[in-house]
Amino acid sequence: MIEGIFVEGLIFSIMVLGILISYRILDLADLTCDGSYATGAAVATMCIVNGLGITVGLTLSFLVGILCGMVTSLIHTKLKIPGLLASILTMTMLYSINLRILGNRANVPIQRTTETLYRLFPEAFPFLSSAIASLTGTLIFVLVIKILMDLFFRTDLGLAIGALGGNEQVVVSQGMSPSLLKLIGLGVSNGLIALSGGLLAQYQGFADANLGQGMAVQGLAAIMLGEFLFSSNKISLITLRAIFGALIYKALMFFGRRYGYLIGITPNDFKLLTGVLVIISLAIAKTRNAASSSSAKKKAIMRTQQKEKENA
Numbered sequence: 071m072i073e074g075i076f077v078e079g080l081i082f083s084i085m086v087l088g089i090l091i092s093y094r095i096l097d098l099a100d101l102t103c104d105g106s107y108a109t110g111a112a113v114a115t116m117c118i119v120n121g122l123g124i125t126v127g128l129t130l131s132f133l134v135g136i137l138c139g140m141v142t143s144l145i146h147t148k149l150k151i152p153g154l155l156a157s158i159l160t161m162t163m164l165y166s167i168n169l170r171i172l173g174n175r176a177n178v179p180i181q182r183t184t185e186t187l188y189r190l191f192p193e194a195f196p197f198l199s200s201a202i203a204s205l206t207g208t209l210i211f212v213l214v215i216k217i218l219m220d221l222f223f224r225t226d227l228g229l230a231i232g233a234l235g236g237n238e239q240v241v242v243s244q245g246m247s248p249s250l251l252k253l254i255g256l257g258v259s260n261g262l263i264a265l266s267g268g269l270l271a272q273y274q275g276f277a278d279a280n281l282g283q284g285m286a287v288q289g290l291a292a293i294m295l296g297e298f299l300f301s302s303n304k305i306s307l308i309t310l311r312a313i314f315g316a317l318i319y320k321a322l323m324f325f326g327r328r329y330g331y332l333i334g335i336t337p338n339d340f341k342l343l344t345g346v347l348v349i350i351s352l353a354i355a356k357t358r359n360a361a362s363s364s365s366a367k368k369k370a371i372m373r374t375q376q377k378e379k380e381n382a
Contacts, residue, residue: 073205086312088260089285090308092256104282106260107266109167110266111281112168133261135263138260143255168279
C-alpha cells in the first residue's frame with residue numbers, strides 16, 4: 071500500500087517536472103498538460119496493445135508530447151494568441167485526438183498477459199517483492215529523468231530558456247529568438263508530461279481520454295508544496311523539491327481518501343481542496359516575498375546609514 075503511494079507519486083513527479091518548466095522556468099501558464107498527459111497514456115497503451123513494445127510506446131509518448139507543446143507554442147508565437155488561450159485551444163483539440171488514438175473509445179485496457187514496464191520490474195529485481203521492485207524501478211527511472219533535466223538546464227540552451235522566463239529582453243539582446251526558445255521549452259515540458267502519462271497507463275493497466283483532467287492544478291499544488299520545504303535557485307534542488315512536492319501531494323490525497331470520511335471529506339471534494347491549497351500557497355508565497363523584499367530594503371537602508379556615519 072505505502073509502496074503504491076510512492077510509485078504513483080514518482081510517476082506523478084515526472085509530470086510535475088514538466089509543469090515546472092512551463093510555470094516556473096518559462097513563466098508561462100500552460101494548460102496543454104491536461105490534454106498531453108492523456109495523449110501520452112493513449113499512445114503508450116495503443117503501442118503496447120498492438121505489439122510495438124514498451125520502448126517504442128514510451129518514446130512515441132515523449133515525442134507526441136513534444137509535438138503537443140510545440141503546437142501550443144506556434145499558436146502563441148505565430149498567431150499572436152495569448153499563451154493561456156493557446157494552451158486551452160490545444161487541450162480542447164487533444165481530447166478529440168486522444169479518442170481517435172484510442173480507436174474512438176474513451177477507455178482502453180491493457181491485458182494482464184501483455185508485457186508492460188511494471189511486469190518487467192519484478193523480473194529485473196527478482197530478489198525483491200513485486201511492490202518494492204516496481205518502486206525501485208520507478209525511482210531509477212525518475213532519477214534518470216531528473217539528472218538529464220538538470221544537465222539540460224546547465225547547457226547554453228537550457229540557461230537561455232531559463233533567462234527567457236526571467237527577462238525576455240536579455241535573450242533578445244543576446245541575439246536569440248524567444249519564439250524558438252518557447253517552442254523548445256514547451257516541447258520538452260509536454261514531452262515529460264506525456265511520458266508520465268505513458269508510465270501511469272502501464273501502472274494502472276489502462277488509458278482513458280479524461281486521464282489528464284485537472285492535472286495543471288494538481289501539478290501546481292505539488293510545486294507549491296515542494297517550495298515550502300526549502301528555497302534554492304539551483305536547478306538540481308528545484309527539481310528535487312518538485313519531486314518531493316509530488317510525493318507529499320499524493321500522500322495527502324491518499325490519506326484524504328482513506329481517512330477523510332472522519333471529517334466529512336469525500337473524493338468528490340479533492341479538486342476543491344486542491345484549488346484551495348493552491349490559493350493558500352500562492353497567498354503565503356506572496357506574503358513571504360513581500361516580507362523578504364521589505365527586509366532587504368531595511369537592511370539596505372541600514373547599510374547606507376552606517377556608511378554615512380562612517381564617512382562623517
